[in-house]
Amino acid sequence: MSLIAGGQARRRQILLWNDWSLMKKTLLALSLALIAAAPAAAQAAEPLAIGHRGASGTRPEHTFASYDRAIELGADYIEQDLQLTKDGVLVVMHDTTLNRTARGAAENCTGAVDSKTLAQIKTCSAGSWFDPAYADEKIPTLEEVFQRYGKSVNYYIETKAPEQADHMEERLLAMLDQYGLREPAVSEWQVLIQSFSADSLKKIHAIDPRLPLIQLGDSTDAHLPAIAQYAVGSGPAYGGVDAAYVSAAHALCVDVHPYTVNDTAAMQRLLDAGVDGMFTNYVDRLNGLLGDRNAPGRQGALDAKAAHDACMARFAQGPIGGTVGSQLSLTLGAPASFGAFTPGLALDYVATTTATTTSTAADTALTVSDPSATATGHLVNGAFALAQPLQVRAQSARGTSGAYGPLGAPILTYAGPVSGDVATVSFRQPIAADEGLRSGSYDKQLTFSLSTTTP
Ligand code: G3P
Numbered sequence: 001m002s003l004i005a006g007g008q009a010r011r012r013q014i015l016l017w018n019d020w021s022l023m024k025k026t027l028l029a030l031s032l033a034l035i036a037a038a039p040a041a042a043q044a045a046e047p048l049a050i051g052h053r054g055a056s057g058t059r060p061e062h063t064f065a066s067y068d069r070a071i072e073l074g075a076d077y078i079e080q081d082l083q084l085t086k087d088g089v090l091v092v093m094h095d096t097t098l099n100r101t102a103r104g105a106a107e108n109c110t111g112a113v114d115s116k117t118l119a120q121i122k123t124c125s126a127g128s129w130f131d132p133a134y135a136d137e138k139i140p141t142l143e144e145v146f147q148r149y150g151k152s153v154n155y156y157i158e159t160k161a162p163e164q165a166d167h168m169e170e171r172l173l174a175m176l177d178q179y180g181l182r183e184p185a186v187s188e189w190q191v192l193i194q195s196f197s198a199d200s201l202k203k204i205h206a207i208d209p210r211l212p213l214i215q216l217g218d219s220t221d222a223h224l225p226a227i228a229q230y231a232v233g234s235g236p237a238y239g240g241v242d243a244a245y246v247s248a249a250h251a252l253c254v255d256v257h258p259y260t261v262n263d264t265a266a267m268q269r270l271l272d273a274g275v276d277g278m279f280t281n282y283v284d285r286l287n288g289l290l291g292d293r294n295a296p297g298r299q300g301a302l303d304a305k306a307a308h309d310a311c312m313a314r315f316a317q318g319p320i321g322g323t324v325g326s327q328l329s330l331t332l333g334a335p336a337s338f339g340a341f342t343p344g345l346a347l348d349y350v351a352t353t354t355a356t357t358t359s360t361a362a363d364t365a366l367t368v369s370d371p372s373a374t375a376t377g378h379l380v381n382g383a384f385a386l387a388q389p390l391q392v393r394a395q396s397a398r399g400t401s402g403a404y405g406p407l408g409a410p411i412l413t414y415a416g417p418v419s420g421d422v423a424t425v426s427f428r429q430p431i432a433a434d435e436g437l438r439s440g441s442y443d444k445q446l447t448f449s450l451s452t453t454t455p
Pocket residue numbers: 052081094158194216235259260279
């Protein structure tokens with residue numbers, strides 16, 4: 001596999017097959033009861049009240065006043081839309097421009113968010129457009145949101161216009177890591193990540209396939225199988241959502257969270273259709289309808305996660321039978337590329353590929369190593385090498401993985417046979433702001449190998 005930054009010319013791919021001769025061929029006739037997949041007809045958890053831009057019906061959207069109020073009203077999640085400033089800071093704002101919801105000096109508070117520095121944006125009021133009483137509200141950074149609420153609430157975060165924002169996904173995941181929210185996102189659904197951009201969600205899925213993702217924007221049954229490949233839920237506009245759509249989604253263990261529902265009659269229609277939650281500017285209205293079915297706060301997310309897991313477990317009981325030959329094979333995905341490194345910007349760049357493993361061995365380990373004798377473990381550009389070594393990890397549904405580490409050590413192990421397990425192999429390259437970067441391509445040819453101690 002060739003890792004390349006800033007160029008295509010030297011991109012190459014190495015595919016290694018590590019075969020072994022079995023001491024004996026084992027033919028094992030299995031006689032097992034076949035269990036047909038029987039997905040749930042409906043998810044079991046209570047519907048989630050998602051505070052759309054906070055409590056934006058009665059407070060200026062995406063301000064602390066709005067989030068505080070949504071939490072007071074019993075929101076299960078508070079929503080953040082992300083934009084990126086000119087100097088690379090994630091801020092919480094719906095629009096790509098400041099015009100609608102920011103007030104202040106025109107040079108700082110009008111125009112595209114990504115044309116302003118954070119210092120400029122912080123001069124603006126985020127509340128006076130809504131009501132002078134909220135003139136002191138500022139546009140929060142995502143970090144400030146995490147600092148204010150910590151792990152006491154659930155976050156529903158949207159990558160907005162991610163195709164225009166440099167490494168928005170990586171910056172989001174880095175912020176989750178910094179505030180210890182990635183693992184609670186995985187294990188407790190404390191963070192759900194949403195986007196209209198399937199590419200953005202697939203990028204996140206490639207980096208960490210465990211993260212719960214919500215695909216926004218589609219309410220047609222035909223797209224559900226594709227969504228189910230990388231997302232745990234669908235967030236369509238509510239007008240197109242009916243019981244048939246919810247049923248089709250649930251048959252694939254896809255939760256349904258329509259947006260943005262402010263009318264109680266529409267809320268009730270959607271609850272009757274079986275949705276798993278909804279975005280609303282008026283959390284109190286939804287919770288009023290839910291009554292005893294309201295599970296506020298962290299418990300709502302935990303219940304939703306448990307219901308989803310139970311649904312997926314039914315799928316996991318697929319049919320199996322027949323005889324078993326011997327095989328150990330590894331197939332690599334497309335070459336991983338970091339894209340362009342930006343001088344002067346401290347950032348952990350992330351690139352991914354896939355490694356698909358089939359093994360009939362009792363144990364199997366996947367290792368990525370650097371066979372070169374010079375600048376071992378570092379990306380090189382002619383005579384120049386990056387200061388910090390390349391880091392690697394792999395994650396899959398069936399393998400046991402660890403954190404990012406240096407090349408050369410096992411990154412994924414299987415404690416039993418595995419067939420067609422697709423692991424996401426992620427490479428991380430830290431670059432310091434003061435690191436000198438030589439123009440051209442930094443790359444490395446790496447060796448992927450499978451090994452076993454018990455063939
Ligand atoms: O994210 C759900 C809903 O908020 C999508 O619409 O435009 O309000 O972000 P929008």
